[in-house]
Amino acid sequence: MIISIEKSEREQRLSRVRSLIKEKGYKAILFVADSYLGKKGSLRYLFDNHLIHRYGYGIVLEEGQFQILPSGLHWCTDRRVPDTLFPKDHEILKVVRIFRKNNIDSGIVGVIGLNNTMKIEDYKYLSQELPNIQWVDASVAFEEIRSIKSETEIAGVKEANRIIEAGFDRIIEHIRPGMTEEEAVSVAYETVHALGAKDTLFLTLSSEEKGAVEPIFLNPRPRIIKDNDYLIVSLEITGPSGHWVEHSRMFCFGNRDEEMERLARLVARGIDYAEKTMKPGVKVTDVQAELERMAADAGTVCGHLTGHGIGMDVIERPFVARQTGTSFIGVEVPGEEDEQLLYLKEGMVISFHPQIMNPDMKKSAYMSDVFVITENGAERLSKRNHEVILIKGR
Structure with a gap:
């Protein structure tokens, strides 16, 4: 029974996403997921997390990746995920802090789920705090990657x-x-x-x-x-x-x-x-x-x-x-x-x-x-x- 992915499989998936970052000229890719049945697969693909309720974010940089979940999910989430953060304030604030820490304050960031999953208040906050970043929906480009199964x-x-x-x-x-x-x-x-x-x-x-x-x-x-x-x-x-x-x-x-x-x-x-x-x-x-x-x-x-x-x-x-x-x-x-x-x-x-x-x-x-x-x-x-x-x- 295949319950969790091997490390090599996960690394291959992350490599494909980083190739997309280079191909499109993105500074990073931000993944937006919701526990609704058609909007959470990106986090399972990247972090092997089966999101059972609420929502979450994932960030992939040229080096490093993070999954950011609501603090309440600390008590209700998949323990296999090695790089998950549970900010005490709010997930989108943590997203902004990660971008700033990695000196990403301009350029283009691809967002998986921007146009059909992200909450409006979260998008408004990103636009307010990082006004020089161009946020573009990268969902279809990501679909090209994950359409080919290993x-x-x-x-x-x-x-x-x-x-x-x-x-x-x-x-x-x-x-x-x-x-x-x-x-x-x-x-x-x-x-x-x-x-x-x-x-x-x-x-x-x-x-x-x-x-x-x-x-x-x-x-x-x-x-x-x-x-x-x-x-x-x-x-x-x-x-x-x-x-x-x-x-x-x-x-x-x-x-x-x-x-x-x-x-x-x-x-x-x-x-x-x-x-x-x-x-x-x-x-x-x-x-x-x-x-x-x-x-x-x-x-x-x-x-x-x-x-x-x-x-x-x-x-x-x-x-x-x-x-x-x-x-x-x-x-x-x-x-x-x-x-x-x-x-x-x-x-x-x-x-x-x-x-x-x-x-x-x-x-x-x-x-x-x-x-x-x-x-x-x-x-x-x-x-x-x-x-x-x-x-x-x-």
């Missing part, structure tokens, strides 16, 4: 995938009509956490109409599963190494609906296309375009983001989506800064999850798998097929 990271991803599939196996054994959605997935929580999972995000899609699924992702509900219902179950977890994986399949609880089965076959076809197509050098927007063409030819439409990188945050770049001209960092589509992340590379890990639905939005299908991009193509980590799982009645 052998150690890929081993962590595969370990997490084994855990999530064990949880899904328990759902298949357990789930029956007459249960609530909450009851049906409860066994997966127990299973994955017993095997070392840390964070979990479980979602379901269903409908009050028999033989249908609305394309809306929600937490499992106290809604009772009925005979002839369809249900989509999506599990997302971090394994012991801090890497996220996703796994989703569809269930039928009685008579199969012809249209739902057709939509499911389209999703399966899309995943099969990805498995055969996603190789180093392939453009992710081309993959998205082909999925949209498949959907249109079948008289259907693509819904949710078709795929994305996955790692120590549940959604990372690259985005398998249609390119837009947006300059906003936090949206889940390729933007103006994503040019270098439009092409698949060896070592990327992609969560691929087509969502296909009828134009009236009454029926939809969705499944997900995790792929590792190798020099020879895409390695699908799950061996589970994509047929709708039939569960007999009570």
Whole structure:
């Protein structure tokens, strides 16, 4: 079980970040993290700290690095982290003191999470106390670094995938009509956490109409599963190494609906296309375009983001989506800064999850798998097929 990274792995990650400092001409890089599920992976990547609540900062200089956490986290943090500071006053004051001590009072500082994570009051204080520094968002540049996983990271991803599939196996054994959605997935929580999972995000899609699924992702509900219902179950977890994986399949609880089965076959076809197509050098927007063409030819439409990188945050770049001209960092589509992340590379890990639905939005299908991009193509980590799982009645 990969619980913490070896010193050599951590040094390699820090080396990549310092190379980015030199390449961009930064004086330093400031990392901003929040315990929200999509905004804390940078601290795990750099300091091997699984941030369980609140927020934190990390600073990487040409020489030296620091993690700065709120003083209260002294009593509630990961003891493996060797270079963590707990200032008694406030974290952002300590950040300023470190910059001044290292004579960084002008030039450019790259900030990971500036535009979608940093608190406004902290940014205002930095700007006030260090007015000659230009603070620029370096999130996309950092995504280029962490999009390529090391052998150690890929081993962590595969370990997490084994855990999530064990949880899904328990759902298949357990789930029956007459249960609530909450009851049906409860066994997966127990299973994955017993095997070392840390964070979990479980979602379901269903409908009050028999033989249908609305394309809306929600937490499992106290809604009772009925005979002839369809249900989509999506599990997302971090394994012991801090890497996220996703796994989703569809269930039928009685008579199969012809249209739902057709939509499911389209999703399966899309995943099969990805498995055969996603190789180093392939453009992710081309993959998205082909999925949209498949959907249109079948008289259907693509819904949710078709795929994305996955790692120590549940959604990372690259985005398998249609390119837009947006300059906003936090949206889940390729933007103006994503040019270098439009092409698949060896070592990327992609969560691929087509969502296909009828134009009236009454029926939809969705499944997900995790792929590792190798020099020879895409390695699908799950061996589970994509047929709708039939569960007999009570």
